[in-house]
Amino acid sequence: MTLERKTRLIGLYLFLGFIACIFVLPIIFMVMSSFKPDLQLLSDSSSMRAFLPVGEIGLDNYRDAFRRAPVGLFIFNSVFITATTLGLSLFLASIAAFSFVFIEWRGKTVVLAIIIATYILPFETVAVPLLLLVNNLPWLSTEGVTWGWLNSYQVQIVPWIIRALEIFLFVQYFRDLPRDLVESARVEGASWFQVYRRVVMPLSGPVIATVAILKFLEMYNNQFIWPIMVVQEEGLRPIMVGLLYFFQLNTAWGEIMAYLTIITVPVLAFYLVLQRAFIASIASTGVKG
Amino acid sequence: MASRLTQQNRAGWLMAGPAFLLIAVFLIIPFFMAIGFSFTNQRLVSPNPTEWVGTANYERLFGLAVLTLEAERDEDGAVRTKDGEPVFPSLRSYTRNKDDHPEFYRKREWFSFGRGEDRRTFVLATDVVFLKAVRNTLFFVIVVAPLQAAAALGLALLINRKVRGINIFRTIYFMPVVISMVVVSMLWRFIYDGQNGLLNTVLDLLTFGWFEPVDWLGQTSTALPSIMAMSIWQGVGFHMIIWLSGLQTIPASLYEAARIEGASRWQTFRYVTWPGLRNTAILVMIIITMQAFTLYPQIAVMTGGGPLDSTQSIVFQMVERGYGRQDISGGSTISVFLFLFVLSISLLQRWLTREK
Numbered sequence: 001m002t003l004e005r006k007t008r009l010i011g012l013y014l015f016l017g018f019i020a021c022i023f024v025l026p027i028i029f030m031v032m033s034s035f036k037p038d039l040q041l042l043s044d045s046s047s048m049r050a051f052l053p054v055g056e057i058g059l060d061n062y063r064d065a066f067r068r069a070p071v072g073l074f075i076f077n078s079v080f081i082t083a084t085t086l087g088l089s090l091f092l093a094s095i096a097a098f099s100f101v102f103i104e105w106r107g108k109t110v111v112l113a114i115i116i117a118t119y120i121l122p123f124e125t126v127a128v129p130l131l132l133l134v135n136n137l138p139w140l141s142t143e144g145v146t147w148g149w150l151n152s153y154q155v156q157i158v159p160w161i162i163r164a165l166e167i168f169l170f171v172q173y174f175r176d177l178p179r180d181l182v183e184s185a186r187v188e189g190a191s192w193f194q195v196y197r198r199v200v201m202p203l204s205g206p207v208i209a210t211v212a213i214l215k216f217l218e219m220y221n222n223q224f225i226w227p228i229m230v231v232q233e234e235g236l237r238p239i240m241v242g243l244l245y246f247f248q249l250n251t252a253w254g255e256i257m258a259y260l261t262i263i264t265v266p267v268l269a270f271y272l273v274l275q276r277a278f279i280a281s282i283a284s285t286g287v288k289g
Numbered sequence: 290m291a292s293r294l295t296q297q298n299r300a301g302w303l304m305a306g307p308a309f310l311l312i313a314v315f316l317i318i319p320f321f322m323a324i325g326f327s328f329t330n331q332r333l334v335s336p337n338p339t340e341w342v343g344t345a346n347y348e349r350l351f352g353l354a355v356l357t358l359e360a361e362r363d364e365d366g367a368v369r370t371k372d373g374e375p376v377f378p379s380l381r382s383y384t385r386n387k388d389d390h391p392e393f394y395r396k397r398e399w400f401s402f403g404r405g406e407d408r409r410t411f412v413l414a415t416d417v418v419f420l421k422a423v424r425n426t427l428f429f430v431i432v433v434a435p436l437q438a439a440a441a442l443g444l445a446l447l448i449n450r451k452v453r454g455i456n457i458f459r460t461i462y463f464m465p466v467v468i469s470m471v472v473v474s475m476l477w478r479f480i481y482d483g484q485n486g487l488l489n490t491v492l493d494l495l496t497f498g499w500f501e502p503v504d505w506l507g508q509t510s511t512a513l514p515s516i517m518a519m520s521i522w523q524g525v526g527f528h529m530i531i532w533l534s535g536l537q538t539i540p541a542s543l544y545e546a547a548r549i550e551g552a553s554r555w556q557t558f559r560y561v562t563w564p565g566l567r568n569t570a571i572l573v574m575i576i577i578t579m580q581a582f583t584l585y586p587q588i589a590v591m592t593g594g595g596p597l598d599s600t601q602s603i604v605f606q607m608v609e610r611g612y613g614r615q616d617i618s619g620g621s622t623i624s625v626f627l628f629l630f631v632l633s634i635s636l637l638q639r640w641l642t643r644e645k
Contacts, residue, residue, distance in 0.1 A: 009452065012452065015447075016447065016448075016455075016458045019444070019447075019458075019462065020458055020461045020462070022522070023461050023462055023464055023465055023522070023526075024461050024464065026476055026477070026480060026487075026522075027464065027465075027468070029476075029480075029487060030476050033479075042485045045479075045485045045486070045487055045490060046485070046490050047490065048494075050487060050490070092307050092308045092311070093308060095304045095305075095307075095308075096304060096305040096307070096308035096309065098304060099300070099301045099302075099303075099304035099305040100305060103297055103300055103301040103304070104297050104301070105297050105298045105300070105301025105302060105305075106298055107302075108301060108305065111305060111309055114309075114312075114317070115308075115309065115312055118312055118316050118317060120579075120631065120632065120635060121316055121320055121628070122579060122582070122583050122627075122628075122631060123316075123583075124583045124585070124604050124607070124624070124627065125320065125323065125624045125625075125627050125628040125631075126315075126316055126319035126320050126323060126624065127607070127608070127611070127624070128323065128326075128607060128608075128610075128611030128612070128617055128620035128621050128623075128624055129319040129320075129322035129323045129326055129617065129621055129624070130315065130319040131333065131611065131612065131617070132322070132326075132331070132333060132617050133314075133318070133319055133322065135333065158311070158315070159311075159315040161311050162308045162311045162312055163312075164312070167308060192300045192304065193304075196304070217467065220469075221467075221468070221469035221470070221471075221472075222469065222470070224469075224470075224471050224585075224586050224589070225585055225586070225589075225604075225608060228589075228608075228612070229608065229611075229612045240469055240471040240472075243471060243472075243475060243590070253479060256475060256479075257476075257479075260472050260475060260476060263469070263472065264468055264469070264472050267467050267468065267469075268464070268467065268468070270467075271464070271467045272460070275460050275463075278463070278467065279459070279463060279530055282463075282466070282527055282530045282531065283530050283531065283533070283534035284534075285531070285576075
């Protein structure tokens, strides 16, 4: 390697590292601050000590955060809502896409076109009328038929199950599968549902991972505007809305950083372990868009 | 054969039906409800029956009037001034006088500009806060979309090379994308803080103490730009990945040919890379624009629309009315406007970036 090449390479790494600092330092600051008492947190922020685990390090902020708000309950709510929506979404989106790709039925081109067209309809543009709609929907429970979905789990789950993107991703993937597999299974007498379950789904690992990751991020990270509108009952709120508990007159930054760390670190860990799948899932939203 | 077809019809509808039903009930029907409600006075709960009000909701949102006033003069005919500024007749005599000036009735001053020494034009609006929200959102989109797309392309080009450890940098640049915007907004409230903020500390260190601390979110001139910078920080990794997958579809043979022809780095980008990214560019711009138009959590967590309405956004106003004041018709009118806005911008972008 020539000297010139070497210097250029070092320059490149310095530049890459500088940009990496911009992305990673705020996150390091968040985690470090969650272990510091408020006074020290504030004084540390005027120097590079803000990014280091120095001084009085402890878990007091975590204890206080759990005292201030039902953090465990919020985590349970978010995990429950995310998992249920994710499961239903994977099932209903994939089986619908299966029907669009492999079965001939009257009206399917129109139905698929309508579904794809809703891609340009951001949720925000329907949130207000949907608020009125869910306030008047029936629900079957152990107490019989009840009216109005406000303050419930279903109001946070059912409207989010299906989006055009998920069906679209499955359709794209199924179109590239060899059709002979489906044909021969049908000739052997398998029902459509058996073909879906035994032949197509076992081959669909990559697209299932993609949809699962996108849905997970949407449900765990971005449930904010809708639950604020439809859930006033504390016990049913998800973690992002739980953050509102920490808006007090005297902002306790240590507790806030602890809460932010609790809700972020699992996602970050998940991302670092499965980063290839995460990045592939984002990339696939761009293919053939 | 006929029975086979009906059987296929039944199976097809049965399998696609639930998904279609959910999309119809929770996206398509509410969308048409929004259009319908925007012509009524629908409220979430009301003892009175809902009434058809025509275009009143739209007129209230977009009611504008322009009024040019002459400065007041004293007996000698000289312009009266106060603190060196000419004095104008009170706007209230126009906006509170239904009989003489119905076109100005109940409007408020949005902004004004002077025309010469003694005249000033006032732009009056029925709903000043909403118009400020539209202006801010548009400003946000116009700045963030190209900046974020360009920064993401820059990062994608930077990491699209084969040197050792490049994957580590890709992983780090993408990291903020998996963090919730709600979390990011809360974290950056501290970073932007005027007294203890990290950003002031870092700028102070980098300039060896020359930098005067700024209360980034506390003043009208820096609040919205600060939110823009943070939004780009959070989202740029997402679009970097989309650009990167676009870059990887460009065949290596084209680069090889460019190298043999002795093309410079810029020429290679201009004539090989950029033409190959055309479709990716359309997609990136549409995604960023749609995300930028629905600006909400940053505002709700960081500023609540302040200071002095300088960070109001369309969606923030929509929630404020539709949910906060339970004014379903008012919120729906804003929703319809937002949809038309998003639609026309994406059509415009498609047209601008069309194949020539």
